[in-house]
Amino acid sequence: MNTLHIKIRGVDRKSxxxxxxxxxxxxxxxxxxxxxxxxxQTARPEAEIxxxxxxxxxxxxxxxxxxxxxxxxxFGIFNPxxxxxxxxxxxxxxxxxxxxxxxxxxxxxxxxxxxxxxxETNMPVYEAANVWTLDRIAxxxxxxxxxxKIVVWLVLAFVAGYFLAKAL
Amino acid sequence: MRSLQTxxxxxxxxxxxxxxxxxxxxxxxxxxxxSLCGILAFAATAMIFLVGLIIIVMTVGLIFAMVxxxxxxxxxxMQVSAEISTFFLKNFSYFAALAIGGAVVSFLLLLTDxxxxxxxxxxxxxxxxxxxxxxxxxxxxxxxx
Numbered sequence: 175m176n177t178l179h180i181k182i183r184g185v186d187r188k189s190x191x192x193x194x195x196x197x198x199x200x201x202x203x204x205x206x207x208x209x210x211x212x213x214x215q216t217a218r219p220e221a222e223i224x225x226x227x228x229x230x231x232x233x234x235x236x237x238x239x240x241x242x243x244x245x246x247x248x249f250g251i252f253n254p255x256x257x258x259x260x261x262x263x264x265x266x267x268x269x270x271x272x273x274x275x276x277x278x279x280x281x282x283x284x285x286x287x288x289x290x291x292x293x294e295t296n297m298p299v300y301e302a303a304n305v306w307t308l309d310r311i312a313x314x315x316x317x318x319x320x321x322x323k324i325v326v327w328l329v330l331a332f333v334a335g336y337f338l339a340k341a342l
Numbered sequence: 343m344r345s346l347q348t349x350x351x352x353x354x355x356x357x358x359x360x361x362x363x364x365x366x367x368x369x370x371x372x373x374x375x376x377s378l379c380g381i382l383a384f385a386a387t388a389m390i391f392l393v394g395l396i397i398i399v400m401t402v403g404l405i406f407a408m409v410x411x412x413x414x415x416x417x418x419x420m421q422v423s424a425e426i427s428t429f430f431l432k433n434f435s436y437f438a439a440l441a442i443g444g445a446v447v448s449f450l451l452l453l454t455d456x457x458x459x460x461x462x463x464x465x466x467x468x469x470x471x472x473x474x475x476x477x478x479x480x481x482x483x484x485x486x487x
Contacts, residue, residue: 192353192457199353201456201457202457204459228353228354228357230354230357230358230361233354233357233358234354235354239354239358239361242358242362243358243361243362243365246362246365246366247365247368247369248369252365252368252369252372253361253365254361254364254365254368
């Protein structure tokens, strides 16, 4: 059985990327230095690692979630903002495994089309992708939500104005 | 490699739960502020009256000559303050329920996220519950309700 120890550094808490090893999501634990660590055991001689960020606006029922959040948060007043940058890391790599393999993934600040991370390991690594990408779908959906919010607020202002004028 | 861009369903629901948790946390803070407003507005009324009395004593009553209708003005300001206080105290139970209910729901929803610890929000929810309970004891003990 091979053991793969993954350490992620250079990420802030909000944009904490998630890791999948051979297609299976892996749970990360924060250590005392603020890095995230995960340990995976596999019988295979290599592991395919995918580091990804899940934007809320890329969920299958994003419109339903957004609508419920909008209503519950009193027309968006108490709704935390969605990720403005919509930048997600596209990091896919294959690492050869020894009995114990340590892999450090050190992230760079998020900039579109820039290198996303560096790797430190005692085994060979093959990068399939390593870049910050702009999620255009999430960005378009964020704009749709913003437009929806503005329209609802305008309608509310007109309705309130109408009833106020009637009352006076 | 399998794309995980849209993520598994459970993870998506967890993100939604965290968002709802944050919304309820924000609502609970509003509930707490409104609950405290009832008590603080009551204290503000007393404070206005006290300041008015101090001004009268300090000026040896000359304030009435300097500011015509001083007493009427003082009373009208106190009345406005008392009306605000009455509104908040009248609806105190609703505000307190919003604060405690929101904080508890927020606490439970934020605990569902195993990958990120929302320590700040969890502490905030705990503080909201504690302060709202104190406000309830003050209002019930003071015969506000």
